[in-house]
Amino acid sequence: MTATPAPIPTDTLDVERVKKDFPILDREVRGRRLVYLDSANTSQKPRAVLDAMQAYYERSNANVHRGTYLIAEEATAALEGARGKVARFVGARSQREIVFTKNATEALNLVAKAWGRAHLRPGDPVVITELEHHANIVPWHQLVDEIGIELRWIPVDAGGHLDLSALDRLVDGARVVSFAAMSNVLGTITPVERLVQAAHGAGAVAVVDASQYVPHLPTDVTAWGADFVAFTGHKMCGPTGIGVLWGTEAILDATPPFLTGGEMILNVTKTGFTPNELPWKFEAGTPPIAEAVGLGAAVDYLGGLGMEAVRAHEHALTAYALTTLGERFGDDITIHGPADPAERGGVLSFSYRDVHPHDLTQVFDERGVCVRAGHHCAKPLLRELGEAATARASLYLYNDEADVDALADAIDAASDFFSF
Amino acid sequence: MTATPAPIPTDTLDVERVKKDFPILDREVRGRRLVYLDSANTSQKPRAVLDAMQAYYERSNANVHRGTYLIAEEATAALEGARGKVARFVGARSQREIVFTKNATEALNLVAKAWGRAHLRPGDPVVITELEHHANIVPWHQLVDEIGIELRWIPVDAGGHLDLSALDRLVDGARVVSFAAMSNVLGTITPVERLVQAAHGAGAVAVVDASQYVPHLPTDVTAWGADFVAFTGHKMCGPTGIGVLWGTEAILDATPPFLTGGEMILNVTKTGFTPNELPWKFEAGTPPIAEAVGLGAAVDYLGGLGMEAVRAHEHALTAYALTTLGERFGDDITIHGPADPAERGGVLSFSYRDVHPHDLTQVFDERGVCVRAGHHCAKPLLRELGEAATARASLYLYNDEADVDALADAIDAASDFFSF
Amino acid sequence: MPGLEDLYREIILDHYRNPRNRGELPSPPATRVEGFNPLCGDEIVIYLDVEDDRVKDVRISGQGCSISQSSASMMSSAVKGRTLDEVRALSRAFKGMMSIHEQSLDADASGNGDSDIDDEADGTGPDVKLGDLEALRGVVKFPVRIKCATLAWNTLLQALDEQSS
Amino acid sequence: MPGLEDLYREIILDHYRNPRNRGELPSPPATRVEGFNPLCGDEIVIYLDVEDDRVKDVRISGQGCSISQSSASMMSSAVKGRTLDEVRALSRAFKGMMSIHEQSLDADASGNGDSDIDDEADGTGPDVKLGDLEALRGVVKFPVRIKCATLAWNTLLQALDEQSS
Ligand SMILES: Cc1ncc(COP(=O)(O)O)c(C=O)c1O
């Protein structure tokens, strides 16, 4: 909190109205209003998303791509329409580039295991970073065991940024560079285009885990220029059960099928099969149809508010949170990650004196304040931070300054309870 | 329709009331009521399932297994509670035996690729049947290419039953016997216990694709004695986006992780990972939480009606359909599969004179009658039947004799239109 | 609400019942290509004999619904004897006619079809005469059937690619 | 609604602030086993020294919340010097106390815990004295924390298995 932060853009989001769109925020917990500060874990869902799924089930539910009657056509149009919406939302060139998976984890597994198994050889270097989520680590560990790839790590510096001083050496000879666009622990926004260029300069495939980015900032995958981008529906106001793998047509064509069965084939005989066209080649079995409808409604909702406005709001609110917590708790609190809110999302991992995060959040819970404690599926990063666990409060479009104040009050309460 | 059918059990389902539980059945299509006869493709959803998911999102939505606050505990309890309900519904010994996947296809891929890759060697025989759905064929084709397993096929006889005359020879030396408990094209109910015993007698692992069975008949996986059983939520009144792999703890323990990432680990370091306990070891990333809640409500709904009653109803209705279509269309119609309704589910694949199935269903659609035309993701079986496509009408608990009559009237209309 | 008559024109049913150019050609010299419609299981095999950049002969086999079969039959009559450039222009024109966008349906409802976000112009040149093929225009009102109607043409294009390489 | 005082008994906070038997033992001869609580990241390492079927010494290291740390500390005091049979009985008794079923919560709400459908009887023998460990009884009212409280015991059982094999 010592660097001079960049100017904070004007917050044009009408948070009072946004809050009303989310039914769960009316809920009371232990007699207090719900203060939901765990959106990096999963987001809440606006009424429009729930209504779209309900309407789908009540009017057009049928299986897709195979129906020869009206509601099946409607269901197919709903699924493919949602694909188009998602494609536009992230700036894809074509909806053939959008593969629906069950979550971001499946999307990253598809990259590592379908593309990776086909193209990686023993000793091939794969570069990831120390701030990755397990979803972008463990599949590569499996390929270390299976193929004998070499895993290289871009380090994180003390300020929570990627340390790119040895980037050239790290990417030298690499076949893959795979990294998060935003850290789910530190909030750090990484230099996506620079990393993509470094990857391509080295002849490597560039994979972006945008699970924390797409929900919070305007995204243009085409401008990024990567080969693959993964993200997940439930963190961006959409339902559980759906994720997205974006890929260029060239790389998707060069990727063999992953999960296989119905829907993803053109032909099956007793001796073999012919895969379907993009993107269905990667969608085996009945897809998450209602979930796609919900995700389509989610991107309509976010697009309606405007992702610039969402980002500006979160930027301003993150700045408020950093200042408030800093002022109220001084040296008793350590907030990890970049000090400048322009360089980060609203993910605030912190420790408070020597109270264990799980004990902290237990007290918060008494007050309806929902904060996660743990390793946030990023154990290698936590180890670099020298922590086994942190408390993590994460902000989204429906949070406001009162929520941040409730968090600060909850920290005070924990401090009192554990008698400091 | 020549064999003497077994006596049909009394139908105790109150279909009028059941119909009212399904909002979509109120819908009109082209001015006529919706006659939904495609449940083998996907089932409709009762209000109770939609309400359960809605309530989850409006009251308890949070990520699971990691929350340190009330609604996260509720979400975890909802997910794990649903697992318990599903476990009880299919007679599992423990909910550790229930793995949630995205659909049956993922479940079967998990078996072939996680268990199979770890245990199968070049030349190892894997036995499947000619009536399999692509989901239980294509993953094995991939292992033929990858490992060099040998794929063997149990044939289907002219009556639509498995021809088990060469079973001993076919399973001799086999490592896996994997088969559908009910055909999605012919409705044939296969002799599950006999096949499981044959598999085990030969030292093979027994895998049951129960996607068409669990929704329609009382299921007891423990009594079957198989190693793995796969089924899918959306065909059993549940939502899209969820499937189930049941496995004994012994075989699940012997199966390495499949998709990997968050949730499925106990520990991750920069050099490796330790998988979580059963069943979470196989559930990478954010699971289909709301979908599990919906599936839990679906098995509550089905359990409330009683699966014996559901089966008795479908048995009686299938008998009615076979008789009605036989009487009204005589030799002009060919209905594939067993003639005795006791040996089959309510899946009626048929051809009518030389009208192509897709042309038939086009006329049906004008009348709100939803019937699928195509290969039903079972091209090898269709080839054995000598058909490129069939029309398939499939019955479920919300169908009644009026629906069957509407189908027969629609066939008449098609006959008129194509001027016979 | 379009009626069945929009789909099943008399000439379509005629091609379905009396398919033209049905059969096979020895391959090689003919190029043999299979096409599949994963929706309803239509299968088509095209045998294409090209000489001096002209379609010398074409034969069709396979199974399918009235729309896919009659479209294949019409296509075979339309391309036989034509130069490859003419065939490509025809194919563009036909696929243009089949493009759901032309009918100004919502792009979101385009289904499992050709679904570029920025579809190129449909390329229906002013001087391409579709002739009998016009009869299939009604298919676009039944979006599911578009794949049936375009199967033969897509398979033909594949055959052209293969024989030229 | 249970209050925080049900969870954070004074004796628990005491064990948390002044953990007993903290440290390491040379291994071998001691058995060293790691345990993880995937929920909140608790990590524990147990060093177990068994001689003549008796726990000669035990040491605990690792990091965790007050519940997991104090439970580990209490466990170490409770088992030191005991025979393996006594340790197993204690462990059964403790896990019985932690069993959510005992509290007659709906089995459907059992969460990411030990979740057999047919859980065996919880095995709290009549003559097993839990002593200080009783202080952890309030944890069952906070289902999420059960994993924290049982982590040390589960890891100990694993150590027993490993040293006997
Ligand atoms: C017998 C059978 N197995 C597997 C499947 C695949 O189910 P899902 O598409 O839900 O993965 C189906 C249904 O499509 C089926 O009928």
Ligand SMILES: Cc1ncc(COP(=O)(O)O)c(C=O)c1O
């Ligand atoms: C950066 C990052 N990557 C991947 C994931 C995995 O997403 P999911 O659990 O939806 O697969 C998450 C969230 O958990 C995440 O924060």
